[in-house]
Amino acid sequence: LRVISGLKKMRAFSEAERAEGKTIALVPTMGALHRGHLELVKAARELAHIVILTIFVNPTQFSAEEDLDEYPRDIEADCDYANSAGVDVVFTPSAKDMYPNGFQTEVNLTELSKKLCGKYRPGHFAGVATVVLKLFNITGPHSAVFGKKDFQQLLLLRRMAMDLNVGIDIVGVPTVRESDGLALSSRNTYLSDIERRAAAALPRALNEARRLYESGERSPSVIISAVEGALRTEPLADIEYVKVVDGETLEDLDVIDRGGKNTLLQAVISIGSARLIDHVLL
Numbered sequence: 001l002r003v004i005s006g007l008k009k010m011r012a013f014s015e016a017e018r019a020e021g022k023t024i025a026l027v028p029t030m031g032a033l034h035r036g037h038l039e040l041v042k043a044a045r046e047l048a049h050i051v052i053l054t055i056f057v058n059p060t061q062f063s064a065e066e067d068l069d070e071y072p073r074d075i076e077a078d079c080d081y082a083n084s085a086g087v088d089v090v091f092t093p094s095a096k097d098m099y100p101n102g103f104q105t106e107v108n109l110t111e112l113s114k115k116l117c118g119k120y121r122p123g124h125f126a127g128v129a130t131v132v133l134k135l136f137n138i139t140g141p142h143s144a145v146f147g148k149k150d151f152q153q154l155l156l157l158r159r160m161a162m163d164l165n166v167g168i169d170i171v172g173v174p175t176v177r178e179s180d181g182l183a184l185s186s187r188n189t190y191l192s193d194i195e196r197r198a199a200a201a202l203p204r205a206l207n208e209a210r211r212l213y214e215s216g217e218r219s220p221s222v223i224i225s226a227v228e229g230a231l232r233t234e235p236l237a238d239i240e241y242v243k244v245v246d247g248e249t250l251e252d253l254d255v256i257d258r259g260g261k262n263t264l265l266q267a268v269i270s271i272g273s274a275r276l277i278d279h280v281l282l
């Protein structure tokens, strides 16, 4: 495993590999690696000769009230984990190098970034799109792998890649879950034991929605009420939102009758200081 922090060194490495005809797959992360990230690495291994995993807790995607300082960081454990997962290079740039004095360019997706989580986290998706484009430019991959868990992020990055002719394949990997259904997340470490048990209410509520849909229910408001009702039975859970939207435009829907088009049911709750996000496609 090579660990590279310098931007120029990173670029030189990728250019040398590409000059030898090697393909590169990129796995961007914020570290605190878990089995979810591992699945991204596995997918990346299938795609290319070289796998670069980036670890960068990107300050521009956190708002002032969010958990930038508390976000879990353990670079040594992450490098061990990345090494055993088959990563070739861990790229860990510093915030100072990524955002030097005078930095002012932003990639903003005018529609997708306003929907769903965008309403509750202003600036978040511009921060994500901008840093991911920078990571693409520095590491020069042929493909890049992201989790479907962050559905809106994946959609937005696909759109950015298309809109800006980025020429990198954007690949999505299914959500990895704990045995009780909770999606793995670095933020799950914020949960106490009691909160951790309470968090299973989120996947349970979404399963409930899936059951309703499969039994023929097509009204978003009925399904949303059922999910909210299920979440309210868990006193530790605060609902941020539950929404049923078009799986591509993220526009609200009046009815789910879609001739094969994806419908996204997404729910966000907070438990203690952890913000938990999950979805189901109907």
Ligand code: AMP
Pocket: 028, 029, 030, 031, 035, 036, 037, 039, 040, 145, 146, 147, 148, 149, 150, 173, 174, 175, 176, 177, 183, 184, 185, 186
């Ligand atoms: P993060 O380090 O949380 O920013 O996540 C880095 C990448 O891992 C993103 O593309 C996430 O969507 C993905 N990811 C996070 N958790 C999971 C999970 N449980 N299953 C699959 N992918 C995940």
